[in-house]
Amino acid sequence: MQQIVILGGGAAGMAAALAAAQAAPAGAVRVTVLDRNPRCGKKLLATGNGRCNLSNTGIAPACYFTADPKALAPLLNAVNTAAPLEWFRALGLYTRTDEAGRVYPYSNQAADVLALLEGHMARLGVEVRTGCTVNTLSQNRNGYAVLFDSAERSNETLHADAVICAMGGNAGPQFGTDGFGTRFAAQCGGKLEPLYPCLTALQTARPNKALAGIRVKARAALLDLDRHTLLAEETGEVQFTDYGLSGICIMQLSGLLAPRRGPKRPAVELDLFPALDEAALTALFSGRVPLLPGRTPADFWTGLLNPKLGRALWAAARLPDTPLDTLPDAAWQVLANTAKHWLFEDLTPCGWKQAQTTGGGLSLTELEPSFQFKGCPGLYFVGETLDCAGTCGGFNLHWAFGSGITAGRDAVRTLRRPHKKR
Secondary structure, three states: OEEEEEEOOOHHHHHHHHHHHHHOOOOOEEEEEEOOOOOOOOOHHHHHHHOOOOEEOOOOHHHEEOOOHHHHHHHHHHHHHHOHHHHHHHHOOOEEEOOOOEEEEOOOOHHHHHHHHHHHHHHOOOEEEOOOEEEEEEEEOOEEEEEEEOOOOOOEEEEEOEEEEOOOOOOOHHHOOOOHHHHHHHHOOOOEEEEEEEOOOEEOOOOOHHHOOOEEEEEEEEEEOOOOEEEEEEEEEEEEOOOEEEOHHHHHHHOOOOOOOOOOOEEEEEEOOOOOOHHHHHHHHHHHHHHOOOOOHHHHOOOOOOHHHHHHHHHHOOOOOOOHHHOOOHHHHHHHHHHHOEEEOOOEEOOOOOOOEEEEEEOHHHEOOOOEEOOOOOEEEOHHHEOOEEOOOOHHHHHHHHHHHHHHHHHHHHOOOOOOOO
Protein backbone atom coordinates (compact mmCIF):
# COMPACT_ATOMS: atom_id res chain seq x y z
CA MET A 1 0.00 0.00 0.00
CA GLN A 2 1.31 3.43 -0.91
CA GLN A 3 1.63 6.06 1.79
CA ILE A 4 1.25 9.83 2.03
CA VAL A 5 2.80 11.36 5.15
CA ILE A 6 1.67 14.75 6.42
CA LEU A 7 4.19 16.55 8.64
CA GLY A 8 2.19 18.75 10.98
CA GLY A 9 -1.38 18.54 12.21
CA GLY A 10 -2.45 22.17 12.04
CA ALA A 11 -5.07 23.66 9.72
CA ALA A 12 -3.06 23.05 6.53
CA GLY A 13 -1.93 19.59 7.59
CA MET A 14 -5.38 18.34 8.53
CA ALA A 15 -6.87 19.73 5.30
CA ALA A 16 -4.12 17.99 3.31
CA ALA A 17 -4.68 14.70 5.09
CA LEU A 18 -8.43 14.73 4.67
CA ALA A 19 -8.30 15.88 1.02
CA ALA A 20 -5.79 13.12 0.22
CA ALA A 21 -7.94 10.50 1.95
CA GLN A 22 -10.99 11.68 0.02
CA ALA A 23 -9.14 11.53 -3.32
CA ALA A 24 -7.38 8.18 -2.84
CA PRO A 25 -8.87 4.95 -4.15
CA ALA A 26 -10.31 2.89 -1.33
CA GLY A 27 -7.69 0.65 0.27
CA ALA A 28 -4.90 1.83 -2.02
CA VAL A 29 -3.30 4.63 0.00
CA ARG A 30 -2.50 5.07 3.68
CA VAL A 31 -2.53 8.67 4.93
CA THR A 32 -0.52 9.36 8.10
CA VAL A 33 -0.24 12.61 10.06
CA LEU A 34 2.72 13.24 12.38
CA ASP A 35 2.21 16.07 14.88
CA ARG A 36 4.40 17.12 17.78
CA ASN A 37 1.50 18.23 20.04
CA PRO A 38 -0.62 15.87 22.16
CA ARG A 39 -3.53 16.71 19.83
CA CYS A 40 -3.84 18.18 16.37
CA GLY A 41 -5.21 21.67 15.80
CA LYS A 42 -3.93 23.41 18.93
CA LYS A 43 -3.37 26.73 17.15
CA LEU A 44 -6.61 26.37 15.18
CA LEU A 45 -8.56 26.43 18.45
CA ALA A 46 -7.21 29.92 19.21
CA THR A 47 -7.93 31.52 15.82
CA GLY A 48 -10.47 34.31 15.66
CA ASN A 49 -10.47 34.52 19.47
CA GLY A 50 -11.74 30.96 19.57
CA ARG A 51 -14.35 31.53 16.86
CA CYS A 52 -12.23 30.31 13.89
CA ASN A 53 -12.35 32.95 11.15
CA LEU A 54 -12.29 30.46 8.25
CA SER A 55 -12.15 32.74 5.24
CA ASN A 56 -13.22 36.08 3.81
CA THR A 57 -15.42 37.14 0.91
CA GLY A 58 -12.72 39.57 -0.26
CA ILE A 59 -9.86 37.18 -1.04
CA ALA A 60 -7.35 38.93 -3.33
CA PRO A 61 -3.56 38.98 -3.84
CA ALA A 62 -3.40 42.46 -2.29
CA CYS A 63 -4.48 40.92 1.02
CA TYR A 64 -1.21 38.97 1.35
CA PHE A 65 2.35 39.96 2.26
CA THR A 66 5.04 38.23 0.20
CA ALA A 67 8.38 39.00 -1.43
CA ASP A 68 7.11 37.75 -4.79
CA PRO A 69 3.54 38.81 -5.69
CA LYS A 70 4.01 37.40 -9.22
CA ALA A 71 4.66 33.91 -7.82
CA LEU A 72 1.71 34.28 -5.45
CA ALA A 73 -0.86 34.68 -8.25
CA PRO A 74 -0.97 31.05 -9.55
CA LEU A 75 -0.75 29.63 -6.04
CA LEU A 76 -3.60 31.76 -4.73
CA ASN A 77 -5.59 30.84 -7.82
CA ALA A 78 -5.06 27.17 -6.93
CA VAL A 79 -6.19 27.88 -3.36
CA ASN A 80 -9.34 29.60 -4.60
CA THR A 81 -9.99 26.77 -7.07
CA ALA A 82 -9.82 24.32 -4.16
CA ALA A 83 -12.76 26.29 -2.72
CA PRO A 84 -12.15 25.71 1.00
CA LEU A 85 -15.58 26.98 2.04
CA GLU A 86 -17.41 24.69 -0.38
CA TRP A 87 -15.21 21.83 0.83
CA PHE A 88 -16.19 22.56 4.42
CA ARG A 89 -19.86 22.81 3.55
CA ALA A 90 -19.65 19.39 1.88
CA LEU A 91 -18.27 18.11 5.19
CA GLY A 92 -21.35 19.45 6.97
CA LEU A 93 -20.13 22.81 8.27
CA TYR A 94 -22.67 25.65 8.21
CA THR A 95 -21.14 29.13 8.19
CA ARG A 96 -22.04 32.76 8.77
CA THR A 97 -20.53 35.90 7.23
CA ASP A 98 -20.30 39.21 9.10
CA GLU A 99 -20.58 42.73 7.72
CA ALA A 100 -16.81 42.89 7.05
CA GLY A 101 -16.85 39.71 4.94
CA ARG A 102 -15.30 37.49 7.63
CA VAL A 103 -16.59 33.92 7.52
CA TYR A 104 -17.09 31.89 10.72
CA PRO A 105 -18.68 28.57 11.63
CA TYR A 106 -22.31 29.31 12.50
CA SER A 107 -21.69 28.13 16.05
CA ASN A 108 -18.78 30.60 16.42
CA GLN A 109 -16.76 27.73 17.88
CA ALA A 110 -13.32 26.77 16.58
CA ALA A 111 -13.68 23.54 18.55
CA ASP A 112 -16.52 22.51 16.21
CA VAL A 113 -14.29 22.95 13.15
CA LEU A 114 -11.58 20.82 14.74
CA ALA A 115 -14.08 18.14 15.79
CA LEU A 116 -15.47 18.04 12.24
CA LEU A 117 -12.01 17.56 10.72
CA GLU A 118 -11.02 14.94 13.28
CA GLY A 119 -14.28 13.05 12.76
CA HIS A 120 -13.92 12.87 8.98
CA MET A 121 -10.23 11.90 9.18
CA ALA A 122 -11.13 9.06 11.52
CA ARG A 123 -14.00 7.97 9.24
CA LEU A 124 -11.66 7.78 6.25
CA GLY A 125 -8.96 5.92 8.15
CA VAL A 126 -6.34 8.69 8.43
CA GLU A 127 -3.75 7.63 10.99
CA VAL A 128 -2.88 10.46 13.38
CA ARG A 129 0.27 10.10 15.46
CA THR A 130 0.86 12.79 18.07
CA GLY A 131 3.93 13.49 20.19
CA CYS A 132 6.15 13.09 17.12
CA THR A 133 9.15 15.30 16.36
CA VAL A 134 10.43 15.17 12.79
CA ASN A 135 14.22 15.11 12.45
CA THR A 136 15.11 14.63 8.79
CA LEU A 137 13.71 13.77 5.40
CA SER A 138 15.72 11.82 2.82
CA GLN A 139 14.86 11.01 -0.77
CA ASN A 140 15.53 7.75 -2.56
CA ARG A 141 14.50 6.02 -5.74
CA ASN A 142 11.27 4.76 -4.18
CA GLY A 143 10.17 7.94 -2.48
CA TYR A 144 11.04 9.47 0.88
CA ALA A 145 12.11 8.33 4.33
CA VAL A 146 10.98 10.41 7.32
CA LEU A 147 13.12 10.06 10.44
CA PHE A 148 11.34 11.16 13.62
CA ASP A 149 11.13 10.67 17.36
CA SER A 150 7.79 9.37 18.58
CA ALA A 151 6.28 9.19 22.03
CA GLU A 152 7.27 5.52 22.11
CA ARG A 153 10.84 5.58 20.76
CA SER A 154 13.55 7.63 19.07
CA ASN A 155 14.78 7.46 15.48
CA GLU A 156 11.71 5.89 13.95
CA THR A 157 11.61 5.75 10.15
CA LEU A 158 8.51 5.99 8.02
CA HIS A 159 8.51 5.34 4.27
CA ALA A 160 6.46 7.75 2.18
CA ASP A 161 5.57 7.87 -1.47
CA ALA A 162 4.59 11.52 -0.99
CA VAL A 163 5.26 13.99 1.83
CA ILE A 164 3.33 17.17 2.61
CA CYS A 165 5.19 19.54 4.93
CA ALA A 166 2.77 21.60 7.03
CA MET A 167 4.87 22.34 10.10
CA GLY A 168 4.08 26.03 10.36
CA GLY A 169 6.35 28.96 11.10
CA ASN A 170 7.70 30.74 14.17
CA ALA A 171 4.55 32.52 15.35
CA GLY A 172 2.77 31.24 18.44
CA PRO A 173 5.39 29.06 20.16
CA GLN A 174 2.83 28.54 22.92
CA PHE A 175 0.93 26.42 20.39
CA GLY A 176 3.87 24.11 19.74
CA THR A 177 5.56 25.86 16.80
CA ASP A 178 9.27 26.61 16.86
CA GLY A 179 10.17 27.48 13.27
CA PHE A 180 11.20 23.94 12.36
CA GLY A 181 9.02 24.04 9.25
CA THR A 182 11.08 26.76 7.58
CA ARG A 183 14.39 25.26 8.76
CA PHE A 184 13.22 21.97 7.30
CA ALA A 185 12.45 23.69 3.99
CA ALA A 186 15.99 25.05 3.96
CA GLN A 187 17.36 21.54 4.64
CA CYS A 188 15.48 20.41 1.53
CA GLY A 189 17.38 23.02 -0.49
CA GLY A 190 14.71 25.70 -0.57
CA LYS A 191 15.36 29.43 -0.74
CA LEU A 192 14.03 31.26 2.33
CA GLU A 193 12.82 34.82 2.66
CA PRO A 194 13.78 36.37 6.06
CA LEU A 195 11.31 35.56 8.82
CA TYR A 196 9.57 38.25 10.88
CA PRO A 197 6.65 38.43 13.32
CA CYS A 198 3.56 39.36 11.29
CA LEU A 199 0.15 40.60 12.43
CA THR A 200 1.56 41.70 15.75
CA ALA A 201 1.57 44.76 17.99
CA LEU A 202 4.31 47.37 17.70
CA GLN A 203 6.74 48.52 20.34
CA THR A 204 7.73 52.17 20.51
CA ALA A 205 10.97 53.58 21.92
CA ARG A 206 9.21 55.77 24.49
CA PRO A 207 5.81 54.29 25.33
CA ASN A 208 3.49 56.23 27.61
CA LYS A 209 2.62 53.52 30.13
CA ALA A 210 -0.11 55.69 31.67
CA LEU A 211 -2.14 55.11 28.49
CA ALA A 212 -2.02 51.29 28.72
CA GLY A 213 -5.44 49.77 28.10
CA ILE A 214 -7.00 52.83 26.47
CA ARG A 215 -8.73 52.19 23.14
CA VAL A 216 -9.67 54.79 20.55
CA LYS A 217 -11.10 54.81 17.01
CA ALA A 218 -8.45 56.27 14.73
CA ARG A 219 -6.79 56.21 11.34
CA ALA A 220 -3.31 54.70 11.59
CA ALA A 221 -0.81 55.45 8.83
CA LEU A 222 2.54 53.70 8.34
CA LEU A 223 5.22 56.14 7.18
CA ASP A 224 8.73 55.72 5.84
CA LEU A 225 10.52 58.66 7.46
CA ASP A 226 13.65 58.24 5.34
CA ARG A 227 11.73 58.53 2.08
CA HIS A 228 8.96 60.80 3.42
CA THR A 229 6.32 58.47 2.02
CA LEU A 230 3.01 57.00 3.15
CA LEU A 231 3.14 53.21 2.86
CA ALA A 232 -0.34 52.23 4.03
CA GLU A 233 -3.16 53.28 6.30
CA GLU A 234 -5.85 51.48 8.24
CA THR A 235 -8.88 52.75 10.16
CA GLY A 236 -10.17 51.02 13.26
CA GLU A 237 -9.59 50.61 16.96
CA VAL A 238 -6.12 51.39 18.27
CA GLN A 239 -5.13 50.12 21.70
CA PHE A 240 -2.38 51.80 23.70
CA THR A 241 -0.19 49.41 25.67
CA ASP A 242 2.64 49.71 28.17
CA TYR A 243 5.05 48.93 25.33
CA GLY A 244 3.48 50.78 22.39
CA LEU A 245 0.49 50.30 20.09
CA SER A 246 -1.85 47.42 19.30
CA GLY A 247 -5.25 46.76 17.74
CA ILE A 248 -6.18 45.18 14.41
CA CYS A 249 -5.28 48.20 12.30
CA ILE A 250 -1.80 48.34 13.90
CA MET A 251 -1.34 44.60 13.39
CA GLN A 252 -2.26 44.98 9.72
CA LEU A 253 0.48 47.59 9.28
CA SER A 254 3.05 45.30 10.94
CA GLY A 255 2.93 43.05 7.88
CA LEU A 256 4.79 45.74 5.92
CA LEU A 257 7.82 45.66 8.23
CA ALA A 258 9.53 42.78 6.46
CA PRO A 259 13.35 42.66 6.68
CA ARG A 260 15.11 44.03 3.59
CA ARG A 261 11.93 45.23 1.90
CA GLY A 262 10.32 47.21 4.73
CA PRO A 263 11.13 50.83 5.70
CA LYS A 264 14.37 51.47 7.60
CA ARG A 265 12.74 54.19 9.72
CA PRO A 266 9.09 53.25 10.12
CA ALA A 267 6.68 55.40 12.07
CA VAL A 268 2.96 55.26 12.78
CA GLU A 269 0.91 58.45 12.56
CA LEU A 270 -2.44 58.46 14.35
CA ASP A 271 -5.41 60.60 13.34
CA LEU A 272 -7.72 60.60 16.36
CA PHE A 273 -10.48 62.48 14.50
CA PRO A 274 -10.53 60.91 11.01
CA ALA A 275 -14.04 62.17 10.21
CA LEU A 276 -12.91 65.84 10.37
CA ASP A 277 -10.30 67.68 8.36
CA GLU A 278 -7.83 69.87 10.20
CA ALA A 279 -9.74 73.12 9.62
CA ALA A 280 -13.00 71.62 10.94
CA LEU A 281 -11.22 70.16 13.96
CA THR A 282 -9.56 73.51 14.69
CA ALA A 283 -12.99 75.14 14.62
CA LEU A 284 -14.38 72.44 16.91
CA PHE A 285 -11.60 72.95 19.45
CA SER A 286 -11.73 76.75 19.43
CA GLY A 287 -15.52 76.67 19.68
CA ARG A 288 -15.30 74.80 22.98
CA VAL A 289 -13.43 77.61 24.76
CA PRO A 290 -16.48 79.90 25.35
CA LEU A 291 -18.34 76.88 26.72
CA LEU A 292 -15.64 76.28 29.34
CA PRO A 293 -14.90 79.71 30.89
CA GLY A 294 -12.03 79.61 33.35
CA ARG A 295 -11.56 75.87 32.89
CA THR A 296 -8.20 74.12 32.54
CA PRO A 297 -6.94 71.66 29.89
CA ALA A 298 -8.04 68.81 32.17
CA ASP A 299 -11.66 69.84 31.49
CA PHE A 300 -11.24 70.28 27.75
CA TRP A 301 -11.58 66.62 26.72
CA THR A 302 -14.89 65.78 28.39
CA GLY A 303 -17.01 64.11 25.73
CA LEU A 304 -14.15 64.02 23.22
CA LEU A 305 -11.38 61.70 24.41
CA ASN A 306 -10.37 59.63 27.40
CA PRO A 307 -8.94 62.20 29.89
CA LYS A 308 -5.55 60.45 30.10
CA LEU A 309 -5.34 60.30 26.32
CA GLY A 310 -6.33 63.95 26.08
CA ARG A 311 -3.63 64.99 28.53
CA ALA A 312 -1.03 63.02 26.57
CA LEU A 313 -2.15 64.66 23.31
CA TRP A 314 -2.01 68.09 24.95
CA ALA A 315 1.55 67.38 26.08
CA ALA A 316 2.49 66.16 22.59
CA ALA A 317 1.23 69.50 21.22
CA ARG A 318 3.46 71.28 23.78
CA LEU A 319 0.68 73.58 24.93
CA PRO A 320 0.90 75.26 28.37
CA ASP A 321 -1.20 73.99 31.25
CA THR A 322 -3.05 77.25 31.72
CA PRO A 323 -6.76 78.21 31.67
CA LEU A 324 -8.26 77.62 28.25
CA ASP A 325 -9.39 81.21 27.72
CA THR A 326 -5.81 82.46 28.15
CA LEU A 327 -4.49 80.52 25.18
CA PRO A 328 -4.04 82.26 21.81
CA ASP A 329 -6.22 81.31 18.85
CA ALA A 330 -3.23 79.65 17.17
CA ALA A 331 -3.11 77.05 19.95
CA TRP A 332 -6.21 75.29 18.60
CA GLN A 333 -4.70 74.85 15.17
CA VAL A 334 -1.58 73.37 16.79
CA LEU A 335 -3.71 71.00 18.87
CA ALA A 336 -5.79 69.97 15.84
CA ASN A 337 -2.64 69.31 13.80
CA THR A 338 -1.24 67.12 16.59
CA ALA A 339 -4.53 65.22 16.96
CA LYS A 340 -4.47 64.37 13.25
CA HIS A 341 -0.71 63.74 12.95
CA TRP A 342 0.37 62.18 16.26
CA LEU A 343 3.67 60.51 15.43
CA PHE A 344 5.11 57.37 17.03
CA GLU A 345 8.67 56.58 15.93
CA ASP A 346 11.35 53.90 16.49
CA LEU A 347 8.96 51.01 15.91
CA THR A 348 9.78 47.33 16.25
CA PRO A 349 7.34 44.41 15.95
CA CYS A 350 6.57 42.49 19.12
CA GLY A 351 7.95 38.97 19.35
CA TRP A 352 6.78 35.62 18.10
CA LYS A 353 4.50 34.91 21.05
CA GLN A 354 2.24 37.84 20.16
CA ALA A 355 2.39 37.37 16.39
CA GLN A 356 -0.65 35.81 14.75
CA THR A 357 1.36 34.49 11.82
CA THR A 358 4.84 34.28 10.34
CA GLY A 359 6.06 36.66 7.67
CA GLY A 360 8.69 35.32 5.27
CA GLY A 361 9.48 31.63 4.81
CA LEU A 362 10.02 29.32 1.86
CA SER A 363 10.06 31.40 -1.32
CA LEU A 364 6.96 30.95 -3.45
CA THR A 365 9.21 30.72 -6.50
CA GLU A 366 10.25 27.25 -5.25
CA LEU A 367 6.75 25.82 -5.80
CA GLU A 368 4.60 24.55 -8.62
CA PRO A 369 0.96 25.78 -8.59
CA SER A 370 0.10 22.44 -6.92
CA PHE A 371 2.38 23.44 -3.99
CA GLN A 372 4.82 20.74 -5.04
CA PHE A 373 8.48 21.57 -4.41
CA LYS A 374 10.03 22.12 -7.84
CA GLY A 375 12.12 19.19 -9.00
CA CYS A 376 10.85 16.85 -6.26
CA PRO A 377 7.71 14.97 -7.32
CA GLY A 378 5.69 14.02 -4.27
CA LEU A 379 7.16 16.65 -1.92
CA TYR A 380 4.92 19.59 -0.95
CA PHE A 381 5.06 22.62 1.32
CA VAL A 382 1.87 24.32 2.48
CA GLY A 383 0.47 26.84 4.94
CA GLU A 384 2.50 29.11 7.18
CA THR A 385 5.84 27.61 6.20
CA LEU A 386 5.59 29.59 2.96
CA ASP A 387 6.41 33.24 2.32
CA CYS A 388 2.77 34.27 2.30
CA ALA A 389 1.11 35.98 5.26
CA GLY A 390 -2.44 37.23 5.00
CA THR A 391 -3.94 40.26 6.64
CA CYS A 392 -6.38 39.88 9.53
CA GLY A 393 -9.84 38.60 8.68
CA GLY A 394 -9.65 34.94 7.67
CA PHE A 395 -7.08 35.27 4.89
CA ASN A 396 -4.48 33.08 6.60
CA LEU A 397 -6.83 30.18 7.28
CA HIS A 398 -8.14 30.43 3.72
CA TRP A 399 -4.53 30.03 2.54
CA ALA A 400 -3.82 27.22 5.01
CA PHE A 401 -6.91 25.15 4.20
CA GLY A 402 -6.75 25.82 0.45
CA SER A 403 -3.05 25.01 0.10
CA GLY A 404 -3.54 21.83 2.13
CA ILE A 405 -6.50 20.69 0.03
CA THR A 406 -4.61 21.41 -3.20
CA ALA A 407 -1.49 19.54 -2.11
CA GLY A 408 -3.45 16.58 -0.68
CA ARG A 409 -5.35 16.04 -3.90
CA ASP A 410 -2.27 16.45 -6.08
CA ALA A 411 -0.23 14.07 -3.91
CA VAL A 412 -2.67 11.28 -4.77
CA ARG A 413 -2.25 12.08 -8.46
CA THR A 414 1.58 11.94 -8.22
CA LEU A 415 1.82 8.56 -6.50
CA ARG A 416 2.47 6.65 -9.70
CA ARG A 417 4.91 9.14 -11.16
CA PRO A 418 8.65 8.35 -10.90
CA HIS A 419 10.57 10.22 -8.21
CA LYS A 420 13.61 12.17 -9.35
CA LYS A 421 16.13 13.74 -7.03
CA ARG A 422 16.31 17.52 -6.95
